[in-house]
Amino acid sequence: MPPSPTNSRSEIEPFDAFYRREYTRMVAIARALLRTGGAAEDVAQESFVAAHRHWDRISTYDDPGAWVRRVLINRATSIRRRRGAEQRALGRLGQGAEDSIPELSPQATEVWDEVRRLPRRQAQATVLHYVDQLTMEEIGQVLGCSTGAVKSHLHRARARLSTSLSGWSEEAT
Amino acid sequence: MRHMDDLEKRLHRAGDETRRAARQATPPPIQSGRRSIPSGWLVFAGAFALVVLSIGILPVLTSRTGNGDGTLPSTVAGPSSTLAPASTTVPPVTSTAPAIASDCSAAGMEMPAEQEGLPSPVAEMRRAMASAAIVCDFETLESLAGPDMRTDFTGGRFENIPMWEEDDLYPALALLVGLFDTPYATQEVDGDTWYVWPSAFVYETWDDIPEADLDALLTVYSQEELDQYRQFGSYALWRTAITEDGDWRFFIAGD
Numbered sequence: 001m002p003p004s005p006t007n008s009r010s011e012i013e014p015f016d017a018f019y020r021r022e023y024t025r026m027v028a029i030a031r032a033l034l035r036t037g038g039a040a041e042d043v044a045q046e047s048f049v050a051a052h053r054h055w056d057r058i059s060t061y062d063d064p065g066a067w068v069r070r071v072l073i074n075r076a077t078s079i080r081r082r083r084g085a086e087q088r089a090l091g092r093l094g095q096g097a098e099d100s101i102p103e104l105s106p107q108a109t110e111v112w113d114e115v116r117r118l119p120r121r122q123a124q125a126t127v128l129h130y131v132d133q134l135t136m137e138e139i140g141q142v143l144g145c146s147t148g149a150v151k152s153h154l155h156r157a158r159a160r161l162s163t164s165l166s167g168w169s170e171e172a173t
Numbered sequence: 174m175r176h177m178d179d180l181e182k183r184l185h186r187a188g189d190e191t192r193r194a195a196r197q198a199t200p201p202p203i204q205s206g207r208r209s210i211p212s213g214w215l216v217f218a219g220a221f222a223l224v225v226l227s228i229g230i231l232p233v234l235t236s237r238t239g240n241g242d243g244t245l246p247s248t249v250a251g252p253s254s255t256l257a258p259a260s261t262t263v264p265p266v267t268s269t270a271p272a273i274a275s276d277c278s279a280a281g282m283e284m285p286a287e288q289e290g291l292p293s294p295v296a297e298m299r300r301a302m303a304s305a306a307i308v309c310d311f312e313t314l315e316s317l318a319g320p321d322m323r324t325d326f327t328g329g330r331f332e333n334i335p336m337w338e339e340d341d342l343y344p345a346l347a348l349l350v351g352l353f354d355t356p357y358a359t360q361e362v363d364g365d366t367w368y369v370w371p372s373a374f375v376y377e378t379w380d381d382i383p384e385a386d387l388d389a390l391l392t393v394y395s396q397e398e399l400d401q402y403r404q405f406g407s408y409a410l411w412r413t414a415i416t417e418d419g420d421w422r423f424f425i426a427g428d
């Protein structure tokens with residue numbers, strides 16, 4: 001389900017305004033999907049570069065942000081899996097850019113570590129919901145699936161996380 | 174029930190904290206230059222090359238003459254290789270794809286610029302391959318591959334490409350599109366002319382590769398990556414070839 005190329009908005013937003021408004025949101029999504037802040041910024045910027053190159057077309061979509069989110073989460077997932085494979089094969093981690101955003105707390109880090117272990121769609125839906133605060137419909141637009149499928153992904157994700165994060169309690173924080 | 178409530182709170186807290194942390198990030202200026210391929214895959218290209226070397230396939234392939242049997246064609250260098258211009262003045266083709274599926278490594282990439290000097294069948298195949306790759310259209314790509322297309326030295330064909338993408342061992346489609354933006358070279362294989370990207374592939378050694386062609390490789394690889402792979406003697410990284418009749422013959426790495 002590609003983003004609609006038909007723009008119902010009255011004006012085409014300049015890329016610069018779009019970029020400044022959306023940048024930190026994209027970094028946040030990538031930060032949850034990747035292990036380091038530096039890698040998150042790399043992927044976010046790369047996604048915006050892609051949007052910038054195609055802005056004449058992307059800007060005509062009803063929701064250009066959905067396109068960028070889709071590119072971003074796929075790239076973030078791809079990079080994470082590739083780095084995991086490297087680690088398994090050669091016992092080394094890929095090198096990301098130096099982090100320029102703060103480290104997350106151990107509690108938040110543990111959450112995202114577990115989220116990254118979820119099946120891809122479940123992890124993406126979880127991050128788009130809890131980090132980017134998108135509605136089910138908006139997540140469906142980004143992931144290219146129905147609202148019902150998004151609800152199913154989130155339900156399964158919560159079920160798995162309730163087990164993997166079961167050691168946590170309100171009192172432990 | 175209490176546990177699920179706790180889980181919900183924890184997820185929201187993690188989301189809140191992650192948004193706060195991300196607000197510290199400052200949007201850098203957007204660079205208009207072309208993006209390089211992410212570097213992680215290169216480790217595997219090297220490992221792949223070493224594995225191929227170690228299982229003894231090398232002796233039958235190291236002769237840098239054309240074999241024309243659908244496996245790695247010759248890496249003929251020197252007089253028989255005709256290099257294309259390193260740059261082109263033809264304006265880029267604008268993709269007419271209505272949307273990008275974005276579920277592969279090439280999603281969001283720009284269509285490679287048209288290149289001068291390519292016969293029509295080659296130019297059309299190159300354009301069709303890149304158009305399919307940037308919208309992650311594996312079915313079309315497979316239909317373009319044809320029966321003689323090779324993706325590894327043990328007989329693997331198109332099926333490797335979606336497998337690599339799925340496993341993320343190689344960003345195969347991103348590499349393919351990236352290579353099409355580098356200069357090509359021609360080589361003679363059993364009387365046929367094959368068009369090969371990148372041109373670096375036809376040189377005997379890295380030192381023989383002209384500066385302009387090395388610069389073009391930097392649109393696909395980082396300098397660090399290229400330096401790392403000089404130890405293999407000649408260019409043994411990813412390359413792809415189309416025959417003068419427009420048949421896609423290989424997309425392969427290793428030596």
